[in-house]
Amino acid sequence: MTTQVYERIRNNPQFHQLVASRSRFAWLLSAVVFVLFYGFIMLVAFTPELLGARLSADSVVTVGMAGGFAIFVLFWVLTAIYVKRANGEFDEMTSDIVRKAQEQ
Numbered sequence: 128m129t130t131q132v133y134e135r136i137r138n139n140p141q142f143h144q145l146v147a148s149r150s151r152f153a154w155l156l157s158a159v160v161f162v163l164f165y166g167f168i169m170l171v172a173f174t175p176e177l178l179g180a181r182l183s184a185d186s187v188v189t190v191g192m193a194g195g196f197a198i199f200v201l202f203w204v205l206t207a208i209y210v211k212r213a214n215g216e217f218d219e220m221t222s223d224i225v226r227k228a229q230e231q
Contacts (some may be wrong), residue, residue, distance in 0.1 A: 132225075132228045132229055133228075135228035135231055136224055136225065136228045139224055139227065139228065141220065141223065141224050141227075142224050143222075144218045145217065145221065145224065148217075148220075149213075149217055151211075152209070152212065156205050156209055157209075159205060160202060160205065163201065163202075164198070164200055166199075166229075167194060167195065167198055170194070171191070172193075173228060177190060178190050178191030178194065
């Protein structure tokens with residue numbers, strides 16, 4: 128691509144919309160991960176007896192193990208959501224912006 132094409136991309140309002148939308152989405156997911164991860168760490172630090180409690184009287188699984196596993200599963204789901212949106216909506220917007228810039 129030439130410098131003119133890059134300049135057209137930078138001046139395209141759709142490009143700014145794409146950057147803003149992608150940034151908001153990434154910050155939202157980052158905030159969710161941050162709150163869950165550090166919330167869990169705070170539980171470990173301040174309520175270890177709660178996390179050490181067994182799920183049932185005869186269970187070997189503790190609340191902390193189940194909570195930790197749930198957090199990892201949630202992180203995988205959040206990653207899958209991001210990849211699906213990035214490979215779908217964001218890639219389509221990017222292709223459209225580049226195509227329009229090259230046509231001009």
